[in-house]
Amino acid sequence: MAHPLHKKLLAEALGTFGIVFAGTSAIVLNDLSGAVFHMGVALIFGLAVFAMIFALGDISGAHFNPAVTIGLYLARRISGKTIVPYILSQITGALMASIFLHLLFPAHETLGSTIPTGSLAQSWMLESMLTTGLVYVILTVTRSGSKNRITAAMAIGGVVALAALFAGPISGASMNPARSLGPAVVSGNIEVLWLYFTAPILGAAIAVLICACSKESGCCSRKYTGDNL
Numbered sequence: 001m002a003h004p005l006h007k008k009l010l011a012e013a014l015g016t017f018g019i020v021f022a023g024t025s026a027i028v029l030n031d032l033s034g035a036v037f038h039m040g041v042a043l044i045f046g047l048a049v050f051a052m053i054f055a056l057g058d059i060s061g062a063h064f065n066p067a068v069t070i071g072l073y074l075a076r077r078i079s080g081k082t083i084v085p086y087i088l089s090q091i092t093g094a095l096m097a098s099i100f101l102h103l104l105f106p107a108h109e110t111l112g113s114t115i116p117t118g119s120l121a122q123s124w125m126l127e128s129m130l131t132t133g134l135v136y137v138i139l140t141v142t143r144s145g146s147k148n149r150i151t152a153a154m155a156i157g158g159v160v161a162l163a164a165l166f167a168g169p170i171s172g173a174s175m176n177p178a179r180s181l182g183p184a185v186v187s188g189n190i191e192v193l194w195l196y197f198t199a200p201i202l203g204a205a206i207a208v209l210i211c212a213c214s215k216e217s218g219c220c221s222r223k224y225t226g227d228n229l
Contacts, residue, residue: 003059003060005085007059007060008059008060008061008086009060009085009086009088009089010089011056011059011060011062012056012060012063012064012086012089012090012093013089013090013092013093013096014052014056014093015052015053015055015056015060015062015064015093016064016065016089016090016091016092016093016094016097016178016179017093017094017096017097018048018051018052018093018097019045019048019049019052019064019176019179020093020094020097020098020178020179020182020183021097021100021101022044022045022047022048023041023044023045023048023112023179024097024098024101024111024112024182024183025101025104025112026040026041026044026045026112027041027112028101028105028108028111028112031108032105032108038165038168038169039165041164041168042161042162042164042165042168042173043161045160045161045164045173046157046158046159046160046161046162046164047157047161048157049064049153049156049157049160050153050154050156050157050158051153051157052064053149053152053153053156053157054149054150054153057149057152057153058149060086061078061142062153063086063090064090064093064176064178065090065175065176065177065178065179065200066086066087066090066091066176066177066178066200066201067131067135067175067176067177067200067201067203067204068134068135068138068176068204069082069083069086069087069090070083070201070204070205071135071138071139071204071205071207071208072138072139074204074205074208075139075208075211075212077139077142087178090178091178091181091182093178094178094179094181094182095181095182095185095186096182097182098111098112098182098183098185098186098187099186101183101186102186102187108187109187109189110183110187110189111183111186111187112183113172113180113183113184113187113189114171114172114173114174114179114180114183114184114196115172115189115192116170116171116172116192116195117169117170117171118170118171120192120195122170122171123170123171123172123192123195123199124195124198124199125199126167126170126171126173126199127171127173127174127175127195127196127199127200127203128199128200128202128203128206129203130163130167130171130173130175130203131175131199131200131201131202131203131204131207132203132204132206132207132210133159133163133207134156134159134160134163134175134203134207135203135204135207135208136207136210136211137155137156137159138152138156139207139208139211139215140211140215141155141156143215160173160175163175172196174196174200175200175203176196176200177196177197177200177201179196180193180196180197181193181196181197184196
């Protein structure tokens with residue numbers, strides 16, 4: 001069933017809100033109490049992605065990530081007219097999540113911002129590689145449409161959790177410009193925000209290239225014929 005654009009945009013905003021609020025809340029609570037632990041933060045991000053895809057995937061396609069939206073466009077899975085409104089909705093959801101978190105914990109300095117602990121080059125390469133893996137999995141598991149939404153949600157949420165487990169302490173394992181933008185803008189930690197824009201977008205483009213070379217003909221080059229996620 002095709003949904004009107006305003007419902008898709010609302011779903012993108014709500015889904016991004018849910019992911020950013022759940023994940024960054026876990027980071028903030030761990031900073032304040034130490035009760036969540038790193039593994040808990042990673043699992044919460046993965047579970048939030050799973051839940052939002054399962055709940056909203058049949059409405060908007062469950063991008064919740066500007067890099068994913070751009071990747072799906074490059075793979076000719078979505079129309080070009082979708083890009084800007086989807087990204088604006090995702091950014092709105094992320095900002096609202098961080099504003100709400102700031103109201104709950106006004107003294108927290110970062111609100112779960114993604115801040116590299118090593119060199120910028122190290123984090124940039126990690127974010128590029130992680131996003132390549134994430135978008136490649138998305139392109140693979142969404143080939144058969146919404147009939148396999150549970151499987152897709154599990155796979156994508158699992159990739160997010162896995163990436164956060166091993167790369168979270170280094171780069172934050174964002175893989176999502178909206179996820180990084182929300183807490184960075186609200187907390188004022190915008191110095192390295194460029195890294196979390198450029199690296200995921202490049203990673204998404206590389207994933208499309210790998211998919212086009214490794215999957216069946218037309219997998220990532222077929223002409224857009226409507227929402228097929």
